[in-house]
Amino acid sequence: MASSSETVSTAAVPRLGLRTRLSHFWRPFRQASRTSRLLIFLGLAIVVFFAVVALIGPSLYGIGATEYRLETAPGQFQSIPRLAPPSDAYPLGTTRDGFDVMARIIGGAKLALLVMLLAVSIAMLVGVTVGLASGYRGGPVDRTLVTVMDAIYAFPPLVLAIIISFILAAYISPGVFSAAAAVGVVYIPQYFRVVRNQTLAIKQESFVEAARSLGARDSIILGRYVFFNVVHTVPVILTLNAADAILTLAALGFLGYGVQPPTPEWGYDISQAITDVSAGIWWTAFWPGLAIVLLVTGLTLIGEGLNDVINPLLRSRGTSGPRMPRRQKLSADAMSAPAKTAAASVRELRVGYRTPDGPLWAVDGVNFDIAPGESLGLVGESGCGKSTLGRALMQLMPPGGATYGSVSIGGEELIGASARRLRQRRGEDISLIFQEPMTRLNPLMRISDHFVEMIRTHKPRTSKKQARAMARAALSQMGVPPTRADHYPHEFSGGMRQRVMIALGIVLRPNLLVADEPTTSLDVIVESQILDILDDLRGKEGAGLLLITHNLGIVAETCDRVAVMYAGKIVEIGPVDQIFTDPKHPYTRGLLASTISLDTTELHSIPGYPPNLLDPPPGCRFAARCPYVMDRCRDAEPVLTEANAGQQVACYLYPGAGAEVPADITPPSGHPQVTGV
Numbered sequence: 001m002a003s004s005s006e007t008v009s010t011a012a013v014p015r016l017g018l019r020t021r022l023s024h025f026w027r028p029f030r031q032a033s034r035t036s037r038l039l040i041f042l043g044l045a046i047v048v049f050f051a052v053v054a055l056i057g058p059s060l061y062g063i064g065a066t067e068y069r070l071e072t073a074p075g076q077f078q079s080i081p082r083l084a085p086p087s088d089a090y091p092l093g094t095t096r097d098g099f100d101v102m103a104r105i106i107g108g109a110k111l112a113l114l115v116m117l118l119a120v121s122i123a124m125l126v127g128v129t130v131g132l133a134s135g136y137r138g139g140p141v142d143r144t145l146v147t148v149m150d151a152i153y154a155f156p157p158l159v160l161a162i163i164i165s166f167i168l169a170a171y172i173s174p175g176v177f178s179a180a181a182a183v184g185v186v187y188i189p190q191y192f193r194v195v196r197n198q199t200l201a202i203k204q205e206s207f208v209e210a211a212r213s214l215g216a217r218d219s220i221i222l223g224r225y226v227f228f229n230v231v232h233t234v235p236v237i238l239t240l241n242a243a244d245a246i247l248t249l250a251a252l253g254f255l256g257y258g259v260q261p262p263t264p265e266w267g268y269d270i271s272q273a274i275t276d277v278s279a280g281i282w283w284t285a286f287w288p289g290l291a292i293v294l295l296v297t298g299l300t301l302i303g304e305g306l307n308d309v310i311n312p313l314l315r316s317r318g319t320s321g322p323r324m325p326r327r328q329k330l331s332a333d334a335m336s337a338p339a340k341t342a343a344a345s346v347r348e349l350r351v352g353y354r355t356p357d358g359p360l361w362a363v364d365g366v367n368f369d370i371a372p373g374e375s376l377g378l379v380g381e382s383g384c385g386k387s388t389l390g391r392a393l394m395q396l397m398p399p400g401g402a403t404y405g406s407v408s409i410g411g412e413e414l415i416g417a418s419a420r421r422l423r424q425r426r427g428e429d430i431s432l433i434f435q436e437p438m439t440r441l442n443p444l445m446r447i448s449d450h451f452v453e454m455i456r457t458h459k460p461r462t463s464k465k466q467a468r469a470m471a472r473a474a475l476s477q478m479g480v481p482p483t484r485a486d487h488y489p490h491e492f493s494g495g496m497r498q499r500v501m502i503a504l505g506i507v508l509r510p511n512l513l514v515a516d517e518p519t520t521s522l523d524v525i526v527e528s529q530i531l532d533i534l535d536d537l538r539g540k541e542g543a544g545l546l547l548i549t550h551n552l553g554i555v556a557e558t559c560d561r562v563a564v565m566y567a568g569k570i571v572e573i574g575p576v577d578q579i580f581t582d583p584k585h586p587y588t589r590g591l592l593a594s595t596i597s598l599d600t601t602e603l604h605s606i607p608g609y610p611p612n613l614l615d616p617p618p619g620c621r622f623a624a625r626c627p628y629v630m631d632r633c634r635d636a637e638p639v640l641t642e643a644n645a646g647q648q649v650a651c652y653l654y655p656g657a658g659a660e661v662p663a664d665i666t667p668p669s670g671h672p673q674v675t676g677v
Helices: 004-012 018-031 034-060 101-137 139-154 157-171 176-202 206-213 218-255 266-272 274-278 283-310 386-394 419-425 447-458 464-477 494-506 524-541 552-558 576-581 586-593
Strands: 069-073 076-079 344-353 360-370 375-379 401-409 430-433 512-516 544-548 561-566 569-575 641-644 647-649
Touching: 034 101, 034 283, 101 139, 101 176, 101 218, 101 266, 101 283, 139 176, 157 176, 157 218, 176 218, 206 218, 218 266, 218 283, 266 274, 266 283, 274 283, 344 386, 360 386, 360 544, 360 569, 375 386, 375 524, 375 552, 386 401, 386 430, 386 512, 386 544, 430 494, 447 464, 447 494, 464 494, 494 524, 512 524, 524 544, 524 552, 544 552, 552 576, 561 576, 561 586, 569 576, 569 586
Parallel strands: 375 544, 375 561, 430 512, 512 544
Antiparallel strands: 069 076, 344 360, 344 401, 561 569, 569 647, 641 647
């Protein structure tokens, strides 16, 4: 009898129902494009048709594939006429040997599907198993297996299949298994190479190292951690190999090295019908040839469709893209052209993504301006839309993303601009400084090559010598010795690589720099140096700066103004000093109270979680977590209103946000812990 603790533990584990499991299985198909789903269903229809023909065709059709005479009465037989054209008695005609073509097609379908299943099963089981072991173990065994598999892969497939067929026929017997094994061995290297290469990459991942550190056995690591991360490519290879297996089997039969006659096999039947075609007898070769083409086409369609479904880079992330609701179409005032003196002007910016459950608006109606030489800090919790906003300014949207509204950089509108115009503006008018600079620099290119490529893309008439001179000047401005311009990225430290990224961003003197967490993973000394460089750029170059960060201390030290973002919306924006000493929005107060300093004696956090942006609440999105929430907060969304000079807040605690403040409500004063951040 199990103990009570065991009973509770077992009961606490949620079990997925059949409907949920089927939903998880079906989700990639729902995310795939209509074309991909059409390919899969059309291919499946063809393959299922042949499978049904192979299974029930012999019982429904009265003539056997190897029968050359029919029993007309008990004990009386009549030979099937040779080379009879299609008729009611013989729908597809008869062959030179007196076989019924329809019966041969039915029997050939059964043989083709059986050999195909055996061949791909042999290739998959051997190739995947050996590939996993070889890639994970490495060493001499891996090198030996790679050499053997490369030799097999380099051998002409049909010739190799003929040789293996000869060997198996001599030592076993000619038949279905020998044909299947001969075809299957040809495809083992394909599974081996793909699985081994992916295993080499997966076994270096952090989660595999963590499993090793916990003492997991190699069999557990291979089975649970590696196998399921590499097996997703196998179905595509399987379907394409299945199509190729049909062709190889037909080629073996055509050359006389397949199964022994009179076993029905399409390739053999075509070889026997070659002389018929010249005599005008078309049906003996046409129908088996058509059967081969249809079955191979069906399997190929499934493979191509599965490739789009399984590969997340190819499949669409939803059936329809996010569209701007009519009720939120931009007004003429909102879309009016901003002054050309602004480095950046954003009006009613909305950024949405396609998901299987509908559109998700990661940025929803954002407005702000950045003047030349001004720095605006953008802060908020993870997932609030900060990085999405930064990339939307560059129009660097992933597949399934859409932007609406207005983004004007240096007086030029980017949303709706052509791809060619956007390429011109990126780097010249607006530049993005990424975090993790090592992943953004091509490890096979010298630093100077990065600069030359970028400069000559925007200024084709610039010579390589001039471009290198510009690169050295930009690097020198960032504190990187010009003599290091011809070094590779791996020869620089993290801080120096970040300086290189900033130099790349400013070499063409853009109007706006977007810095997305530019000091992530850097120590405090290097972080301070990077911030000083950014501050110096604003003063000397006059470029506007949008600094995206979680670090409120960096904002206090570097920025002129700060915008607080929550669930896709800016809830408060204003001068840094005012917001840090007198925060208005309860969310801003919570963020500042969570900041840790040398004087911190108690940790604070904001209770609850941000809302689901697939179905956001109708009112204030912070209402569920707000200590000052009122009924009206859940009914309608507050708008930004002036709380102090230059400071705006979207909260019903302040007049102008959309409703009068009740007489008994007193807005909270500035948080005492904010001072000194």
